[in-house]
Amino acid sequence: MRILLIESESQTTAAITTALNAQQYAIDAVDQGQVAIEMVQAYEYDLLIMTAGAELAEIRWCRTLRSQNYSAPILMLMTTNNSRDRVLALNAGADDCLAKPFDIAELVARVQSLLRRRQAVFTSSLDWDALKLYPDSRRVTWQDNPLSLTAKEFRLLQLFLENPLRIFSKDVILDRLWDASEAPGEGTVASHIKGLRQKLKASGITYEVIETIYGLGYRLTPPPDAKNKSTLSSPDRAVLQQEVLAEVAAMQADLRESLDEEVAIFEQFAAQLVAGQLNQSLLSQAQYQAHQLIGTLGSLGLSEGSQVAQQIDQLLQTSGSLGQADAERLLQLVASLSIAIAAAPSIAIPALSPNVDSIRLLIIDDDTTLTKVLRRAAIATGFEVEVATTLEQGRAALRRSYSGEIPPPDVVLLDLIFADSEEDGLSLLSELAAQNSTIPVVALTVRNSLRDRITVARLGGQAFLHKPISLTEVLRVVTKLLNPAPPSEAKVLVVAHESQILEQIIELLPPWGLQVTTLADPEQFWEILTATVPDLLILDVEMPEFSGIELCQVVRQDPQWADLPILLMTSYGDSEVIHRVFDAGADDFVGKPIIPPELIARITRRLEWTRLRKRNR
Incomplete structure (x- = not known):
C-alpha cells in the first residue's frame, strides 16, 4: 500500500511516517501543495493524508480532486476542532477527519479502516476458481459463460463468497436473505441450496461449491487449487511423518551421547554442595541446562525425563539453602534422568490443517533440539518455517521482512531465555511493541511466573506456552491464532451519539457474524x-439527555434484562468514570478511541462467557 502524506510540520511527518512504516505501508511525504499535485498526477496512491490549514486550501483541492473523479480515500487532518470545518471537509469529498493533536494509534486505525473499505469497494468480482460473481452488475459466470440465477440464489451465492470461512446455519441464512414478512421455514433454505447446486453443476462445475456441515449448516468449499496447495498427498504426508520420527530418534541418540556432559555439570555442582562451596557461574550453567532439558525432552515425547528435569530445576532454584542432602537428591535425579532418556519416545504428529498453507512461522529459540523437531513437525503440517537461535538472528530475520527481502512471518514463537545473551526474549517483544508491530508473538518458554505472563500480556503477546508442551499443542495454538473460529450469530445493540463511532462499529462487527443495530438517539x-x-x-458513557451509565442502570432494574451483557464505552484513564461504570452494573468497558482488535476480543469473550453460563445452569 502506498500513501501520500501532505504535512508541513516535520515532527508530525516523522511520527506518522514511522508509525505507518511499521505497518508495512510505503509513505511519500511532501510539505508543499504544488509538489503534492504533481505527485498525485505522477503516481497511483491508495490513500492521501493531508492537513487542512487555516485557509482551508486543502479542502478546496480535495473538492477539485473529487470533481476530477479521483477515487483514492482522503484522510483530512484538521488544525481546528469545530464541526463547521469538518462538515466542509466531508462535503468536499474527504472520507474521514481527525483533529490535531491526535493519538498516533487512532490515526493508524483510521488509515487501516479506510484501506479496508477501499479494498471492499473496489472488489469488482467475487471469485471461486473460474466462478465469478459481479455484485454491481448482478452477474455470475463460470469460465466466462453466464449463469441464470434467481435473486435469492444470487444473494445466497454472494453470501458464501463474501464469507469463505464461515459456516451458516439455516436460521442465519433465513435472517440474512428473507424478510420477516415472508416467514419461510428451514425447508426453504434447503430447497434454494439444492437449486443453486443444480445450476452450478449444470454450468459445467464438477466440484461441490457449497458443502453441508452436518448438524451445523453450510459453507463454501475451498476451490480445487486451494485444496491442492494446502493438502499434501497421503504418500507425501507419510514421508514427512517418517522424517519427523526419524529426526526424533536421531536427537534422542544424540541426547544419550551428550548426557555425560550434562551429568558432569550436575555432579560437579553436587560435589560443591558437599564441600560447602557454591559457585554462581556453575549454578547458572546447571540451571540453564535444566531449563533446556525440560523443553527438549518434552518436545521429544520423553515426558518422564522432562518431569525429572523439572524436579532438578526446582531444586536448583532454592540455591540459597542447599546442603548435602540436596546434593544426594540431585545425584538421584540425575540417575533417573539417564533411565528416562533411554525410554521410547511418545510423540504425536500434528494433523494437517487445511488453512495453514500461507502461514509463515519464525521460531526464535536457542534450544536447537526443540527447534529442529518443531520445524520438522511444522513443515509436515503445512507451515513455512524459519529458525533463529539467537535474538540477533531473530532481529535480522524481522529486518529482512520489513525491507521486503523476504515475506514477513505470520507468527513469531519466542523463547524468553537465551544462555549466551544478557538480554532475554522480553526485550525483543518490547521492541516489537514500541514499533506497533502487528505480527502476533507467542511466548514459548520454561519460565512460568505470573510476572512473566503479565509482562508478555502488557507487551502485546498473543499467547503464553509453558514448556514442556507437545508439538501438536504448539501448532494448534498458532493455527487457532491466525484462523479464529467466528462467533455464533449474535445480535448487538450499540447506542452512541457520535455517528463516527456507529459507522466504525457497523464496519467492524458484521464480518464476525454479528448482527448490529445502531441507535444515535438515546430517547x-x-x-x-x-x-x-x-x-x-x-x-x-457520554450522550446528551441520558448517559450510558444511566441507561445501564435502567436495564439492570428490569428482571428481564438482568443477565444481558453490557459494555460501556469511555475514555481511558478516567478512573472515577470507570468505577461508576461497574457500579452501574456493566460487565466490561471499552476504551475510546476504539481499538478494533480489543473491541472484537471483548465482545466475543463476553458472548462466550454468557453462552457457557447458560449451558451450565
Missing part, C-alpha cells in the same frame, strides 16, 4: 431494546 432506547432483543449491549 428511543427502550423501544429499540425491546424490539431487537439483543444478545449484547454497547453504550457510550
Whole structure:
C-alpha cells in the first residue's frame, strides 16, 4: 500500500511516517501543495493524508480532486476542532477527519479502516476458481459463460463468497436473505441450496461449491487449487511423518551421547554442595541446562525425563539453602534422568490443517533440539518455517521482512531465555511493541511466573506456552491464532451519539457474524431494546439527555434484562468514570478511541462467557 502524506510540520511527518512504516505501508511525504499535485498526477496512491490549514486550501483541492473523479480515500487532518470545518471537509469529498493533536494509534486505525473499505469497494468480482460473481452488475459466470440465477440464489451465492470461512446455519441464512414478512421455514433454505447446486453443476462445475456441515449448516468449499496447495498427498504426508520420527530418534541418540556432559555439570555442582562451596557461574550453567532439558525432552515425547528435569530445576532454584542432602537428591535425579532418556519416545504428529498453507512461522529459540523437531513437525503440517537461535538472528530475520527481502512471518514463537545473551526474549517483544508491530508473538518458554505472563500480556503477546508442551499443542495454538473460529450469530445493540463511532462499529462487527443495530438517539432506547432483543449491549458513557451509565442502570432494574451483557464505552484513564461504570452494573468497558482488535476480543469473550453460563445452569 502506498500513501501520500501532505504535512508541513516535520515532527508530525516523522511520527506518522514511522508509525505507518511499521505497518508495512510505503509513505511519500511532501510539505508543499504544488509538489503534492504533481505527485498525485505522477503516481497511483491508495490513500492521501493531508492537513487542512487555516485557509482551508486543502479542502478546496480535495473538492477539485473529487470533481476530477479521483477515487483514492482522503484522510483530512484538521488544525481546528469545530464541526463547521469538518462538515466542509466531508462535503468536499474527504472520507474521514481527525483533529490535531491526535493519538498516533487512532490515526493508524483510521488509515487501516479506510484501506479496508477501499479494498471492499473496489472488489469488482467475487471469485471461486473460474466462478465469478459481479455484485454491481448482478452477474455470475463460470469460465466466462453466464449463469441464470434467481435473486435469492444470487444473494445466497454472494453470501458464501463474501464469507469463505464461515459456516451458516439455516436460521442465519433465513435472517440474512428473507424478510420477516415472508416467514419461510428451514425447508426453504434447503430447497434454494439444492437449486443453486443444480445450476452450478449444470454450468459445467464438477466440484461441490457449497458443502453441508452436518448438524451445523453450510459453507463454501475451498476451490480445487486451494485444496491442492494446502493438502499434501497421503504418500507425501507419510514421508514427512517418517522424517519427523526419524529426526526424533536421531536427537534422542544424540541426547544419550551428550548426557555425560550434562551429568558432569550436575555432579560437579553436587560435589560443591558437599564441600560447602557454591559457585554462581556453575549454578547458572546447571540451571540453564535444566531449563533446556525440560523443553527438549518434552518436545521429544520423553515426558518422564522432562518431569525429572523439572524436579532438578526446582531444586536448583532454592540455591540459597542447599546442603548435602540436596546434593544426594540431585545425584538421584540425575540417575533417573539417564533411565528416562533411554525410554521410547511418545510423540504425536500434528494433523494437517487445511488453512495453514500461507502461514509463515519464525521460531526464535536457542534450544536447537526443540527447534529442529518443531520445524520438522511444522513443515509436515503445512507451515513455512524459519529458525533463529539467537535474538540477533531473530532481529535480522524481522529486518529482512520489513525491507521486503523476504515475506514477513505470520507468527513469531519466542523463547524468553537465551544462555549466551544478557538480554532475554522480553526485550525483543518490547521492541516489537514500541514499533506497533502487528505480527502476533507467542511466548514459548520454561519460565512460568505470573510476572512473566503479565509482562508478555502488557507487551502485546498473543499467547503464553509453558514448556514442556507437545508439538501438536504448539501448532494448534498458532493455527487457532491466525484462523479464529467466528462467533455464533449474535445480535448487538450499540447506542452512541457520535455517528463516527456507529459507522466504525457497523464496519467492524458484521464480518464476525454479528448482527448490529445502531441507535444515535438515546430517547428511543427502550423501544429499540425491546424490539431487537439483543444478545449484547454497547453504550457510550457520554450522550446528551441520558448517559450510558444511566441507561445501564435502567436495564439492570428490569428482571428481564438482568443477565444481558453490557459494555460501556469511555475514555481511558478516567478512573472515577470507570468505577461508576461497574457500579452501574456493566460487565466490561471499552476504551475510546476504539481499538478494533480489543473491541472484537471483548465482545466475543463476553458472548462466550454468557453462552457457557447458560449451558451450565
